[in-house]
Amino acid sequence: MLDPTIRLHVVTGKGGTGKTTVAAALALALARDGGRVLLAEVEGRQGLAQVFGRAPLPYEATELARSGRGSVHGLAVEAKAALLEYLDVFYRLGRAGRTLERLGAIDFATTIAPGLRDVLLTGKVYDALRQRADGRRGDGPPAWDAVVLDAPPTGRIARFLNVNDALAGLARMGPIHGQAESIMEMLTSATTAVHVVTLLEDMPVQETCDAVAELARLRLPLGAVLVNQVRPALLTEADLADAAGSGLTAADVGPDLLAALEAAGVAIHGTGYEMIAALLDEAAQHARRVSGEREQAERLLDLEMPIVDLPQLPGVAEGMDVTALHALADVLVAVSRPAPSQPHPQPSPVTR
Amino acid sequence: MTGGVTGEVTGALAIDSLLDDPQLRVVVCTGSGGVGKTTSAAAIALRAAERGRTTVVLTIDPARRLAQSLGLAELDNTPRPVAGVDTTAGGSLAAMMLDMKRTFDEVVQAHSSPEKAQQILANPFYQSLSSSFAGTQEYMAMEKLGQLRAQTDPATGRPRWDLIVVDTPPSRSALDFLDAPDRLGSFLDSRFLRLLSAPAKAGSRAYVRVFSAMAGGLSGVMNRILGAQVLTDVQAFVAALDTMFGGFRQRAEQTYTMLAGRETAFLVVAAPEADAVREAAYFVERLRAEDMPLAGLVVNRVTGAGAVPLSAAEATRAADAAVSPAREVLLVHARRMHRHDAEARVMQRLSRLYPPVPAAVIPARPIDVTDLDSLRSIAADLAQGRPIPAAPAVV
Numbered sequence: 001m002l003d004p005t006i007r008l009h010v011v012t013g014k015g016g017t018g019k020t021t022v023a024a025a026l027a028l029a030l031a032r033d034g035g036r037v038l039l040a041e042v043e044g045r046q047g048l049a050q051v052f053g054r055a056p057l058p059y060e061a062t063e064l065a066r067s068g069r070g071s072v073h074g075l076a077v078e079a080k081a082a083l084l085e086y087l088d089v090f091y092r093l094g095r096a097g098r099t100l101e102r103l104g105a106i107d108f109a110t111t112i113a114p115g116l117r118d119v120l121l122t123g124k125v126y127d128a129l130r131q132r133a134d135g136r137r138g139d140g141p142p143a144w145d146a147v148v149l150d151a152p153p154t155g156r157i158a159r160f161l162n163v164n165d166a167l168a169g170l171a172r173m174g175p176i177h178g179q180a181e182s183i184m185e186m187l188t189s190a191t192t193a194v195h196v197v198t199l200l201e202d203m204p205v206q207e208t209c210d211a212v213a214e215l216a217r218l219r220l221p222l223g224a225v226l227v228n229q230v231r232p233a234l235l236t237e238a239d240l241a242d243a244a245g246s247g248l249t250a251a252d253v254g255p256d257l258l259a260a261l262e263a264a265g266v267a268i269h270g271t272g273y274e275m276i277a278a279l280l281d282e283a284a285q286h287a288r289r290v291s292g293e294r295e296q297a298e299r300l301l302d303l304e305m306p307i308v309d310l311p312q313l314p315g316v317a318e319g320m321d322v323t324a325l326h327a328l329a330d331v332l333v334a335v336s337r338p339a340p341s342q343p344h345p346q347p348s349p350v351t352r
Numbered sequence: 353m354t355g356g357v358t359g360e361v362t363g364a365l366a367i368d369s370l371l372d373d374p375q376l377r378v379v380v381c382t383g384s385g386g387v388g389k390t391t392s393a394a395a396i397a398l399r400a401a402e403r404g405r406t407t408v409v410l411t412i413d414p415a416r417r418l419a420q421s422l423g424l425a426e427l428d429n430t431p432r433p434v435a436g437v438d439t440t441a442g443g444s445l446a447a448m449m450l451d452m453k454r455t456f457d458e459v460v461q462a463h464s465s466p467e468k469a470q471q472i473l474a475n476p477f478y479q480s481l482s483s484s485f486a487g488t489q490e491y492m493a494m495e496k497l498g499q500l501r502a503q504t505d506p507a508t509g510r511p512r513w514d515l516i517v518v519d520t521p522p523s524r525s526a527l528d529f530l531d532a533p534d535r536l537g538s539f540l541d542s543r544f545l546r547l548l549s550a551p552a553k554a555g556s557r558a559y560v561r562v563f564s565a566m567a568g569g570l571s572g573v574m575n576r577i578l579g580a581q582v583l584t585d586v587q588a589f590v591a592a593l594d595t596m597f598g599g600f601r602q603r604a605e606q607t608y609t610m611l612a613g614r615e616t617a618f619l620v621v622a623a624p625e626a627d628a629v630r631e632a633a634y635f636v637e638r639l640r641a642e643d644m645p646l647a648g649l650v651v652n653r654v655t656g657a658g659a660v661p662l663s664a665a666e667a668t669r670a671a672d673a674a675v676s677p678a679r680e681v682l683l684v685h686a687r688r689m690h691r692h693d694a695e696a697r698v699m700q701r702l703s704r705l706y707p708p709v710p711a712a713v714i715p716a717r718p719i720d721v722t723d724l725d726s727l728r729s730i731a732a733d734l735a736q737g738r739p740i741p742a743a744p745a746v747v
Contacts, residue, residue, distance in 0.1 A: 015385015202720035260674030278659035285718040
């Protein structure tokens with residue numbers, strides 16, 4: 001997961017799975033040992049500012065957090081700014097760039113022809129990876145030890161990452177062709193890893209499987225499946241089986257429940273039967289949910305990719321804060337440490 | 353609209369009176385990804401059909417099992433009747449999945465001569481634009497909506513669809529189609545387009561002179577950036593599209609007018625999570641800024657308080673005093689109540705929207721929605737118009 005030879009971590013996932021949170025935690029984990037990590041978003045949502053509790057990010061790398069001995073810097077990539085910058089840097093189009101803007105060409109490129117947006121966004125990531133610490137060209141140390149990209153969702157990820165292939169096919173020669181090919185080369189090399197964030201629910205898992213198949217077909221290098229918001233089962237295995245069937249009955253558990261409620265000073269209505277029935281019904285729902293989640297976990301095993309479980313943290317519904325991000329980063333650091341050699345290695349509780 | 357079907361709570365969404373209103377012809381479900389938009393659209397369409405309306409649901413990218421439950425085995429861009437729908441009230445349900453490329457191809461074919469259409473369809477720039485580039489989906493969803501709205505029954509000459517339910521693509525750009533007429537308009541009137549389309553009309557040598565004269569060496573710059581062959585392809589594409597653009601623009605304007613009118617209802621779909629709630633608030637504000645007919649908010653997968661009047665703190669206290677498995681049963685309830693309380697706090701942002709938006713919350717289900725029965729039960733929950741719960745006091 002934290003392999004230092006990987007310089008670009010692309011994080012995708014179905015909407016609602018928490019890919020921005022996971023991307024942020026991954027960036028913090030990568031920075032722990034003293035790296036400078038760039039965390040980039042490309043969808044204009046200002047999601048990074050939100051998870052770090054910051055004002056909207058400008059179009060330049062801004063330090064978001066210190067992590068261990070390193071630091072994480074955020075960048076909200078914006079297509080229009082990227083295009084003007086690109087024209088300026090590569091073609092020194094100071095004035096002509098403005099002419100293009102006046103003619104509506106910049107608007108055309110970034111809105112009417114929306115695919116060009118993806119070209120510009122991936123281009124900016126490519127530039128960040130090639131940027132040198134001293135700001136010059138050449139072989140100096142890179143400005144960023146790693147780049148984490150909070151990428152478009154699973155439904156769009158293959159198209160997004162492959163846009164330069166489409167472009168290289170369109171522009172069959174010339175500088176754009178060359179640039180598009182270089183970007184594709186970077187994205188398909190062993191220094192890139194595409195991670196997919198999912199929840200243990202049918203639709204996110206289905207989209208994960210579909211996206212992985214599509215990415216593999218395009219020869220884009222796969223990283224890990226990150227299972228977010230994993231909650232431990234509360235009942236024992238035997239009780240889960242009972243609750244899912246009808247083995248956990250009011251006759252068995254009812255007296256204990258009532259005794260506990262009374263001991264806690266809770267007012268019990270009537271015989272308390274309705275309360276017991278409702279609590280047992282919730283336990284049955286819990287058991288069904290757990291068994292559904294296990295089915296989904298099985299499907300993920302078929303992908304034959306490393307799987308990392310990220311625990312659900314308290315208060316996740318209310319949004320993440322930086323403390324929670326660091327806690328998730330701890331989990332990522334823990335699962336990435338090479339396991340000490342043991343005669344009979346035990347599966348760790350968090351990695352499967 | 354105020355007052356739910358129960359008549360108890362102001363600010364609740366009354367979906368049935370909305371669906372029963374014969375003036376309503378289009379329901380657009382919008383919201384960020386992963387909030388259950390497609391499921392909501394399917395459930396609403398099913399309910400409308402079973403309440404007597406001839407309904408079609410247009411989905412953009414349904415989850416495989418949901419598609420199967422609607423009988424959509426393939427993506428073929430044509431409405432297919434859904435089996436298993438109760439038609440005793442005189443309604444029916446058809447469903448279709450949007451095929452973006454095919455819709456685009458059909459637009460080209462409908463608006464140009466066969467020869468020209470062939471030219472456009474074979475153009476490499478067109479092929480990329482219509483299939484591989486993001487954003488085209490938003491435009492094509494609206495194009496398809498316009499087409500469905502215009503379809504008539506050949507026997508009666510009356511509209512084929514009494515009600516169209518559509519979900520929007522899963523991205524923040526889902527509302528980009530609202531800008532489509534403006535964008536197309538300013539683009540079509542732009543000098544850039546005229547520059548691009550000039551050469552194919554005037555011949556390439558003349559073009560270089562015209563282009564150079566007009567833009568002061570711009571063509572050289574463009575050639576340097578794009579490569580000459582790209583520019584030629586783009587020019588051929590733009591010139592070929594030129595003839596159909598008028599029709600396209602007119603259609604986009606018609607669709608926009610329809611969306612802004614009384615016959616349409618927008619529903620913003622959300623889930624009780626911080627991100628989804630923030631996005632929902634954005635969608636509400638955006639629709640209001642555009643004067644679009646916002647009918648209400650649907651909040652999916654809300655953890656109910658359950659039938660037990662027992663707070664998280666009480667359940668935890670009782671668990672401490674309990675033996676297994678009573679202890680774990682109480683912890684299950686405590687976890688549920690923690691979640692319920694957190695969600696209620698997150699949803700307050702939606703209660704605070706001003707002016708208030710009628711809302712309905714739909715309880716979470718232990719298993720995923722994969723068949724018509726579960727869609728029906730979701731629709732029934734929606735029709736209850738449960739309001740957003742009040743936030744518990746922070747202890």
